[in-house]
Amino acid sequence: MTRVTLIPGDGIGPEVAFAAKEVVDATGVKIEWDIVNAGADTYKKTGSFIPKTLLESISKNRVVLKGPITTPIGKGFKSINVTLRQKFDTYANIRPLKSMPGTKGRFDNVDLVVFRENTEGLYAGIEHKINEDVTEAIKVITKKGSIRIVEEAFKYAKEQNRKKVTAVHKANIMKITDGLFLDCAKSVAKKYPDIEYEEKIVDNMCMQLVMYPEKYDILVMPNLYGDILSDLASGLVGGLGLVPGANIGSDIGIFEAVHGSAPDIAGKSLANPIACIMSSAMMLDYIDEKQAANRIRKAVWTVLEEGKWKTKDLGGNATTEEITNAICKKP
Template identity: 45%
Template structure:
């Protein structure tokens, strides 16, 4: 397959693939009429950089129409806790393509992130953030870096499921699903193959989170085996992030979960020159959204000094997505030429190296003046010279034999002595269940805990079948009936224990589906 361009997930339709999701569902290249884009001006510097971006697109001859949508701070403050109006949802559903400037989520009052809402509600499972060096025109210590971060966009901790459970403890659920892992990992390898990338690196923390991050890593290894033409490896997220910051030229495509990807992509953008320069694509089966990766920067709003490059690069990705690759090349090359000529906004201005410090409008005019020009030293954009298809197979769930082996009962208890609560629970008539252990913040404190372990008021109490046995120093769990757990909970309530949640313990095809306590 021909190399396309490493800045955009451009795809075309493939009609012969059965039971697959082909990104994207429309072949915009076959449509001569203008493509209507849902446009969100955003908050802070949003309106300024959106105006600049649309002016450049218009001057370059982009065949688009724009339809505004209301999102962001003013919608929140009007009493709409979602940050988006019902009419805007209808506009997005109709047009399928969004160009969005940064928005501000008001602090406090439990407002949900609109970015997360849009990505999850619209099924925008893949966040693609390419960053390459613009050395020497934009300062970086890494002139050879050229990285694409592909981030899962719908789940992980960004599901935002949080609860306060006791006076001391709040929790956030980390949700990782097999279909979510399969889609994003497959997308990363398909992207690498389509764009002639050589290596895909998986970033996880499965030495600690053996089930959640372990699933992501397992799926990565399964899918990597299907792409023998592409090098693959995995790294633990903490040392992997350090290696990105120290030697980004050693990375090519990175695929990871939602939170890690958010952090890594900002690291990559910053060491590449500036977070303000990078754009991103949020890709789904039916809808795609394009944006800058930076925030709304209210501290400089209205000062006319904002750099529109991030949103402009997002718009370039959008043009390629809707089949206007020639216009995308034209704009990208004009932008690169502007940077080569040393015309820079304040955030990337280098005294003695830049030739002119400009404001937002002046930078916009400089790009427009260079439309039709090609950079002399930076690599020209060649999106229009390639084509490719990214195909995501339909997910098929594999049925597993599921057995109930016990339950973790979480209790709000204000004492500090694990022996006291442990002995009290051992007195409970537990319906043929037995207390195996108690943990506090994941550390086993009963039986035989360490006196030095600090305990909060949040106690995980694991009950298993009395028929469970120890075989060769490992526990063989006995099967439990659900009614036993219901009766246990009723008894605990009657005895005055404050049960705040339960998590049942299951085995799937003979494999344990729950973590052990530290020290267990």
């Protein structure tokens, strides 16, 4: 039996996280769930956004399924997501983006994976106030960080029989920082001669994705670009409610939907749980329960294809519970 830390989160977090738990339990995989929360609601109750009990649970279990968590904007609090990624060195953020039936996706042929460096770049959290009129953020790019995220992208490409890796950068302007990232990407690419390698400047990459997404396979990039491009690509396949994510370190995996906590619809049973459910499938892959993971993906695909149970964001009227139950009932 695998012990998994479950973080319900804030806003719609508990609704989608427990929906994912229900679907995982329906597969028959034996999971012992250690439920410990974090975020704004936890802060109100305990005075801490990330309680010690949660850090202890993650340190012990090394596998986490996480609902979205609220971090106040512009209030001086460091992002909880960033804190967890840096604390546990989950350096590879992996976001698969694939066209699915019965959605509002603008394309039906998107099948790409974004590999985002997860611990440094402009999200390193090094900011300063110079004076009342000037602020400063420091972008950190390291050889170690760059090499290991590009290695993950190429390793995944090889394991999944993918054909191409595209390194995304702005080295034409940020010649030192993004220049280092690009140098590292080129050095790693030389070890994988059977996989096509190319480079795209990030602004051009945005245009390419909204015009020709079918031309791309694996995208690898520094932190900020990955955050932006994965959301852009989410729009191509029907929205954030469909896109899963994984944060992977050397011996730890934290799995979460790409979307935020959406407090405006919390408690109304309007939330689309598919992104979190698909994240739980990635978690099952990680713990070598691949058959169960594929059953979940097939069930989600079938429910969307049938079109009977779709949440409001997908053009339907189904509740969170209804679409979750429909997925659970599929063989």
